[in-house]
């Protein structure tokens with residue numbers, strides 16, 4: 001039996017997952033790591049801790065399951081995207097903490113770039129909007145604010161990478177500085193039409209070219225990790241959301257998935273068509289197994305499962321995320337709406353000044369109603385994105401493939417089907433992200449062919465919509481009214 005290891009480096013935890021050649025999950029190791037919130041709107045990770053937790057779960061997986069290193073065909077890496085690491089090429093040490101995708105410190109620079117009228121040029125080249133979410137302004141911030149950083153970067157002494165690059169660097173002991181197209185396409189520095197780092201964008205954000213990793217297709221031999229005297233090849237890399245699209249076997253144009261984790265990310269494969277959105281979505285690169293490029297439309301929602309974490313850790317009204325289902329089912333009112341714009345709003349609104357709010361409170365509103373509104377906000381945001389996606393692509397979704405931690409919640413899944421008016425399909429393996437990374441690596445290692453993978457996906461449960469049309473429309477209108485009222489809230493000149 002041959003095995004593939006997926007390293008899944010997420011926003012809140014590092015995981016290592018062992019898959020066998022039938023696509024079955026044989027083992028999982030997971031370790032959470034520290035989230036730093038040094039100032040309002042700032043979110044940081046310690047890149048060394050990311051590496052140490054990732055290395056630890058990999059070691060534990062290998063020792064726990066006593067797999068012969070000879071039987072491991074390849075490693076695939078998948079990662080939280082956009083999070084920015086800058087390290088010293090000589091010592092391999094990060095020069096500051098990693099700036100996380102949720103971090104808003106570069107909102108001012110983004111605003112400035114928009115005022116300079118750069119939005120259209122950036123969109124045409126990158127498929128993205130100008131937002132602090134992406135890596136480019138974060139690299140700029142590091143170079144401007146860490147002492148000596150700019151001079152060192154100009155001298156070619158510093159490397160920039162998203163988390164995949166950082167892990168490859170560490171796994172190969174500094175021999176390889178690389179990334180894949182999916183991750184590169186989230187930096188605001190990569191031209192997704194010409195498929196290369198873009199000089200005009202590098203100039204705009206003042207990032208020296210010498211800092212950048214080499215970009216390759218997602219299935220590619222990136223380098224080797226030495227374990228017990230054997231070289232295990234790293235054969236796959238993809239940003240976690242593109243990996244999930246691949247892991248859900250959405251290989252054909254028009255197929256879409258939504259991943260419910262800290263945020264929610266809906267992606268639709270658009271094939272070789274680099275379609276730019278007119279409705280607030282992003283265009284991004286999907287996984288490529290060769291030099292033939294594949295694109296996707298993406299709706300990025302910043303706060304989804306994180307709203308449930310907030311109920312647990314912030315408000316402390318639930319003990320476990322899974323308790324949210326129990327309280328939501330006991331709720332009496334249907335009129336409370338919670339807009340979890342804790343980090344502004346992503347797709348399709350892109351309002352970095354929006355902030356969270358709860359609407360429709362009355363004297364009888366209690367914990368149950370708030371919990372229900374938080375869960376439902378995840379489904380409403382998904383509906384916003386799904387409508388935009390249908391308008392952009394001209395395709396009506398007949399079914400939505402779902403995955404990620406919060407899909408364990410049956411109340412949420414049923415409400416999702418109800419508010420979308422289409423079926424929601426939960427697969428037997430909801431670890432689509434890791435599975436996608438394993439598929440990419442396994443394809444390159446010759447363990448699978450693409451046709452084999454199509455047969456591996458199995459549905460665990462399909463949630464059919466039960467709402468009548470008018471009920472669906474009434475609820476959704478309430479959400480639209482609520483979300484609009486949060487716009488521009490934190491803008492200084494707003495009265």
Ligand SMILES: Nc1ncnc2c1ncn2[C@@H]1O[C@H](COP(=O)(O)OP(=O)(O)O)[C@@H](O)[C@H]1O
Pocket residue numbers: 010011012013260261262263304305306307308309321322323324325404405406407408409
């Ligand atoms: N049963 C549940 N109901 C609602 N939300 C849940 C449930 N289980 C987990 N979550 C949420 O899902 C998220 C974890 O999912 P995961 O896919 O591991 O996220 P990530 O990869 O972003 O760290 C957390 O934000 C958590 O609050």
Ligand SMILES: O=P(O)(O)OC[C@H](O)CO
Pocket residue numbers: 009010011012079080081082101239240241261262263
């Ligand atoms: O780590 P996740 O699953 O929250 O995903 C983060 C996304 O990649 C951010 O773009």
